[in-house]
Amino acid sequence: MGLYSLVRPAVFTLDGERAHRLTIAGLKAMPRRAPHSAPTAMQVELAGLRFPNPVGLAPGFDKDAEVFDRMFGFGFGHVEIGTVTPLPQPGNPKPRLFRLTEDRGVINRMGFNNAGQQAALVRLSRRDRTKGIVGVNIGANKDSDDRIGDYARGAAAMAKVADYLTVNVSSPNTPGLRALQDEGALAALLEGVMDAKREPGGERGPPVFLKLAPDLEPADIDAVVRVAIMHGVAALIIGNTTISRPDLRSKHAGEAGGL
Template sequence: MFDYFPALRPILHRLDPEEAHLWTLRALELGIVPTQPLMLDAALRTTIFGKSIDNPIGLAAGFDKNARVFHKMYRQGFGFTEIGGVTPRPQAGNPRPRLFRLAEDEAVINRMGFNNDGMEAVRGRLVAHRTADMLVGVNLAANIDSEDPADDFVTLARRFSPHADFLTLDISCPNTANGKMFLSPGPLQDLLDRLSAMYGDLSAPKRPALAAKIAPDIEEEELDKILEVLTGFGIDAMILSNTTIDRPEDVRGAQKDERGGMSGRPLFNRSTALLSKVYAKTGGKLPLVGVGGVSSAADAYLKIRAGASVVQLYTALVFQGPAMVTRLKLDLADMLRRDGFQNVAEAIGADHR
């Protein structure tokens, strides 16, 4: 397997991080990014959100905010994708610069502010490019200036429900005024009540799974309250975790003090600890998506053993390129067999047994 990215990385990393990302999206749209070899291994095949997928490695939200290339990413080795975050109306997000690479740490800090083309444009691309064999999620968010953020979520859910396998309620983004208001039990319960009422009248043959995404900075007491509300509603899954506003002491990058959420390697331990905690608190009965700092098969395997049904990544692509997905899958299959697991599902939560 030839890996072209080490030769390309110095060129990309001389560009502003946001510009480099936009060039990457354009190259994917044009079909000039080499695809990864097709790798089908029975040990990696699994089921999530009622759908069978070839492998448990997903593309996290944020990479493809506007549904431009999600369909191309299956040829880069991903088993599922998540687009967004999407808001009802288009919004520009926060002023630039708003994306920062910490190369020494293989980390990224962002304060993008949910910049996206808006619900109608994103939905149009999703419908145009999605095929029945793709498992696709949509990350939902409220507009920055919304007077009723809960209504934004309901509007988005109604619009995307016929076209998505899962919808993510992003209730923990640190980069907008409305990004964290639903971490309070009262507003969260109101949002879930409105979604229940909406789905009660929804004419679609089935509703997509609903997942809640929270950040690793949550306090124990706050986590317990949020879990009580979510499980009482019957949430279908949780995505753990969002970026962190904390800066671990060993982070070295010159821009480490930039405001925003940090993703990448420094997030791994904290996000995995939260994942393990939620798995234990919910008795392993709730599907969990492990995201935060995954950059190798060992990372993915640790999250699965901690309780993740599937994992997601994004930041690792910035530093390793798409060939890392193929390496990760090969190594993960070897790790599963080494430890006597026939497939991914058998390893979920193994560290709790």
């Protein structure tokens, strides 16, 4: 029996969010391990970046850039932190994370809870950029009057510490956010991000990836891809959690949020 099989029952007695915070605390107490070396054949080149292997840690685990450097020691080829917003925000009311044990799934409605971009910026500015690729996932504050402007502010703030930026317009847990995937809004948003990430000397800044919801209609996908190409997006990330509901057995199946 593996270690995970032994630990899992105890961890599952805890609320999912509490278990997550205890994991982050435990990782912060661990010494940093050297990144794993991978065979050359596993390397992936994308957007001018050389990823040592194709397996990365998705955002949501290390929202505030607290343990990104330690995760390279577990073999990840890159780590994406966030989503971080211009201002700190607590996110949606708890409980907001539900294990669907019978379905081997999770529903969450976290709502971009994070300590703000400045807190992540301080930590990332101290990192050794030779140790691994770090992406920064940026979003808008829930109560912002100018969400497109929030993304531009995020790009300007985080460009200097990110190997790539991810524009996250795919979360179902910030009301109205997915509307930014509409063609006109997305064009304005990407134009603002591309201008904001450029360095004062005219350098282009890090590549921009666009994270999309999996619930788009085919016609919407065509429009999004067209806008992304026009504005120089380097890659699409497919996709975030879904608001659709297949047949589920868990008692939490009816909870609102992303599955």
